[in-house]
């Protein structure tokens with residue numbers, strides 16, 4: 001991975017009427033990097049992708065890709081980028097092969113080159129045996145895989161993938177993640193958006209956390225953990241969490257070594273300096289409060305803890 005930035009976004013803003021969807025996003029992507037924008041529904045991920053891929057025009061700010069401005073040289077930008085939209089863009093009544101031919105022609109491929117790229121794409125999507133079936137008969141995962149290879153037909157230098165694994169079966173998800181990693185090994189730069197922590201954690205060289213239209217933190221996973229100072233976590237799942245439970249009122253937030261307490265369904269998550277050292281006192285305290293613990297889990301600092309720390313909310317699937 002070189003450090004030469006391929007994409008530079010500077011102070012991007014976008015409003016839709018009264019909604020300020022993107023509020024001053026600045027970041028850069030090195031050539032050969034996989035960067036994930038991680039954020040909840042409505043955070044501004046798709047809008048940011050729209051601005052970077054010339055589908056939307058920023059109200060303020062600009063971005064360059066390989067030195068070309070998305071506002072002033074959108075045609076040059078489009079030659080270099082591949083886009084896999086969040087909403088699947090395929091014709092249901094065409095076969096996989098026909099869809100690929102159609103989209104290939106749209107990006108200027110003809111003749112033998114078109115044919116070769118289409119067959120290559122079918123292999124990459126592992127859809128050769130279904131190549132002549134109508135997309136209407138495909139599973140969600142198969143459509144996603146086809147949608148992705150459409151974005152690769154013109155061999156872009158950078159691929160934008162907007163939540164490509166939402167609502168699909170685990171095998172298709174696995175294939176997509178492996179494909180993205182393999183393409184990256186071959187040199188492709190990737191901007192990925194997701195609200196799945198594990199995907200961001202597995203795939204990315206760096207992660208940007210986006211919330212309410214702003215990038216609130218970025219770095220490698222280790223850097224994010226260090227920046228936020230999140231500790232280990234003790235997850236205690238209760239038999240039943242009382243509806244009026246309040247960690248502050250019950251003094252849990254003030255216990256020694258406890259940096260934060262969050263609830264997630266019936267689970268109490270304690271962020272602590274040292275999980276093994278703090279567990280006995282926590283169990284005793286819960287017992288004194290009449291709460292019985294059904295399950296205990298200790299967790300290393302992870303992206304979920306970083307997100308919770310930064311936003312005070314869990315990022316639920």
Ligand SMILES: Nc1ncnc2c1ncn2[C@@H]1O[C@H](COP(=O)(O)OP(=O)(O)OP(=O)(O)O)[C@@H](O)[C@H]1O
Pocket residue numbers: 016017019020021039040041042043044045046047048086195
């Ligand atoms: N075309 C539009 N017109 C009006 N509001 C919009 C439009 N597109 C996005 N928004 C609003 O902008 C905000 C950011 O939306 P965006 O789609 O960028 O979020 P997202 O992070 O991609 O969310 P999701 O995870 O649900 O896909 C939301 O409040 C959304 O309702």
Ligand SMILES: [Mg+2]
Pocket residue numbers: 045046047086162163
């Ligand atoms: Mg979106």
